Every structure is written in structure tokens, then in C-alpha cells.
Amino acid sequence: MKISVIIPVGDADAWMRCEKSIRASIALIPEDVEEDVEFEVLPCFDLEHNGAYVARNEGLSQATGDWIAWVDCDDTVEEGWAREIAGAITDHPAVDVIQFDAAEVRNGMTRSHAYRYHGMVEGEAFAHELLRNDGMPAWLWTRVFRRGLFDGLKFAGRVKHDYGMFLRILPRVKKVWSIGKPLYRYNRHGKGLSNYNQQMDYAEAGGGFEASIARLPEEWRHDAKIGLALTMADVARHSKCENGSRQFVRRYLQEVIFDGEVPLRLKVKAILAAIGI
Numbered sequence: 001m002k003i004s005v006i007i008p009v010g011d012a013d014a015w016m017r018c019e020k021s022i023r024a025s026i027a028l029i030p031e032d033v034e035e036d037v038e039f040e041v042l043p044c045f046d047l048e049h050n051g052a053y054v055a056r057n058e059g060l061s062q063a064t065g066d067w068i069a070w071v072d073c074d075d076t077v078e079e080g081w082a083r084e085i086a087g088a089i090t091d092h093p094a095v096d097v098i099q100f101d102a103a104e105v106r107n108g109m110t111r112s113h114a115y116r117y118h119g120m121v122e123g124e125a126f127a128h129e130l131l132r133n134d135g136m137p138a139w140l141w142t143r144v145f146r147r148g149l150f151d152g153l154k155f156a157g158r159v160k161h162d163y164g165m166f167l168r169i170l171p172r173v174k175k176v177w178s179i180g181k182p183l184y185r186y187n188r189h190g191k192g193l194s195n196y197n198q199q200m201d202y203a204e205a206g207g208g209f210e211a212s213i214a215r216l217p218e219e220w221r222h223d224a225k226i227g228l229a230l231t232m233a234d235v236a237r238h239s240k241c242e243n244g245s246r247q248f249v250r251r252y253l254q255e256v257i258f259d260g261e262v263p264l265r266l267k268v269k270a271i272l273a274a275i276g277i
Contacts, residue, residue, distance in 0.1 A: 001089060002038045003067045003144065006059030008052045009045045015073035019043070022071060025082040037086040040065060043073070053155035056140075060150055067098075068147055070140040074187045081183040085144050092177045097126070098144040100179040106188035113142075118180030123173040130166055131223040132261065134230035138163040142184055149173065159205035163231055167212035167224065202235060202244030210248075225252040226259060230266055233273035249274045 005022060009015045019041065026039050042062050044055040060068070067089060071077060081100075088098045101114045116129055130137040140162045149169045155161045206228070213224040229252035232245040249270055256262055256270045 001036060001067070001086075002040060002065035003069055003085065003089075004059075004063035004065030004147075005039060005041045005069045005071055006056065006063060007041070007043045007071050007073050008055035008059065009043050009073040010047065010049055010052075010055075011073070012045070012047060015043055018071060018073050018076055021076035021078075022082075025077050025079055028079055029083050029086055033083070033086050033090065036090065038065075039082065051158040051161070053157060053161040056155045056161070060154070063147065066147055067144050068150065069144045071184075072141055072186075075141065076185045076187075078183045078185065080181070084179050084181060084183055088177050088179055089144070092120070092175075095120075095175045095177045096123070096146045096149060096173045097176040098179065099142055099176060100181055100183040102139070102142045102184040102186050103182045104186045104188055112182060113186075114180075114182075115142075115178055117176075118178045121176040121178055123170070123175060126173060126176045127170045127220055128223055130170065131220060131227045132230075132259075133227060134234045134266070138166050138231075139186075140165075141186070145169075156208065157201070157205050159200050159202055159235070160209075160231055163227075164205070164209055164212065167209060167216065170220075171217065200244075202232065203247065204244075206232060206245065206248040222255065222259075226255050226262060228252060229256050229270055230262075233266075233270040236273040237269060246273060246276065 007015055007018060022041055029037060040063070042059050044059040044062070046052065046055040069085065084100065085098055099115060101112065104111045104113055117125065138160070149172050153165065153168055155165055157164065209228050213221055213228065216224055229249050232248040235245040236249060253270055253274050257267055
């Protein structure tokens with residue numbers, strides 16, 4: 001079994017600490033497991049800052065593993081990261097995705113992010129959690145994916161390209177194993193590709209997301225519309241190029257407001273984004 005670790009890099013010197021943490025974690029895999037597991041580490045450079053999606057696609061084209069792990073170049077993994085991933089894949093060979101919790105580091109403060117489900121998760125429950133939320137559920141780097149999930153697909157665009165990819169692979173996911181341990185450290189203000197100033201076309205991206213939603217199973221589309229509104233609300237509240245995103249918040253605001261499962265804080269965020277506050 002081989003696991004390809006893809007690291008999108010936007011600064012030639014920005015990924016050394018990241019690579020060191022990965023190598024150190026791999027070195028701690030027990031000998032009885034190491035015989036059956038191989039890791040390949042693939043830094044993929046986008047020094048012209050065309051977009052992280054370019055580096056991710058390059059990584060996919062180079063990867064020779066049975067599984068794909070994503071690590072951003074300004075983040076680090078915990079010592080148990082490689083051991084836990086290898087053990088989960090070995091113990092649960094039928095799963096399509098392995099996921100784990102994370103710690104976010106921002107301005108010297110650490111905040112924990114935990115997924116709702118731990119243990120075995122069916123694909124439909126996994127889709128339900130991811131589709132109707134913003135932010136964390138679409139993070140690539142808190143998961144390891146069976147390589148076949150990406151067959152015939154490429155990342156597209158600078159706007160939430162990870163979210164866009166999830167819209168396409170979710171129908172392929174049948175089972176997920178959620179480890180329930182924080183194995184990843186996310187550096188909020190590091191030198192990852194997403195932190196470079198780039199021209200964004202939110203209207204074009206949103207239209208692409210809507211096209212992907214239309215191809216989802218019909219019973220998932222309500223959740224997906226809520227997720228699109230919340231994703232674009234998050235963009236509108238934090239981006240200078242906000243106008244192209246608000247139209248999608250407004251389009252699905254009614255679904256957000258009247259859905260009983262959407263937390264109040266997210267409803268408020270969507271309302272404020274829709275009216276431009």
C-alpha cells in the first residue's frame with residue numbers, strides 16, 4: 001500500500017518545516033506496519049501563484065499511490081499522523097476516506113476543530129455533514145482519499161476549489177473512517193498558496209458549483225444549496241472581491257433561514273452577507 005502526500009508550494013522556502021514534520025511522523029511508524037506501507041512525499045510548486053488548484057492537479061498527475069493525502073506547505077502534522085493513517089487504512093480496507101481532527105493556530109492561539117462523527121460513517125451521512133456547512137467540512141488536508149475518487153477529475157479555479165472537488169467526488173464515497181484525534185496543525189496566517197493576493201471570479205465559480213449541485217442525487221440538493229449559500233457568505237464577509245459571491249447567498253437565503261438544522265450563527269452570517277454588512 002502506498003500513500004502519496006501532495007504538498008502545494010507557493011514559496012520555495014516555505015515548506016521545509018512542513019516536510020520535516022511529515023518525515024518525522026513517517027519515521028515513527030512501527031516496523032510491523034512499515035513493511036506494508038510506503039509513503040511518497042510530493043512537493044508541487046506554483047511559484048508564479050496561478051492558484052493552489054494548479055499545484056494540486058500537478059500532484060495528482062505525479063502521484064503513484066493507492067491513497068492521496070494533502071498537506072498545505074505552511075502547516076505541520078502531528079507525530080502520530082502517519083501511524084494513525086496507516087493503521088486506519090489497514091484496519092478498514094473498505095473505506096474510501098480517512099478523516100481526523102485538527103488544531104488551528106492563529107496569532108499564537110490554538111483552537112480545536114473536531115468533526116461531528118467519529119468511527120465508521122456512511123457516505124450519505126458524510127455528504128450531509130459536508131454539504132450543508134462552510135469552512136472546515138471541505139478541508140482537504142484533514143483527510144486521506146482513495147486515489148480512485150479523483151479518477152477523471154481535476155481541480156478548477158482559485159475560489160474554493162476544494163469545495164468544488166467535493167461536490168464531484170461525494171457521490172463516489174461509500175464509507176468514511178473518522179479517527180477522532182487531532183493529527184494536523186493548520187497555520188491560519190502562514191505562507192500557503194491561498195494566502196497570496198490573486199484575482200478571483202466568484203460569479204464564475206458559483207455558477208460552476210451550481211452545475212455540480214445539479215448533478216448530485218436529488219435528495220442531496222437542498223443541503224448543497226444551503227452549503228453554497230454559507231460558503232459564499234463566508235467569502236463575502238472576508239474578501240475584498242465580494243460582489244460576485246453575494247448573489248448566491250441571496251439566491252438560497254430562504255433555504256438557510258427556514259432550515260431548522262442550520263445554527264443561528266450561520267443564519268446571521270448569511271443574512272449579513274446578503275445585505276452587504
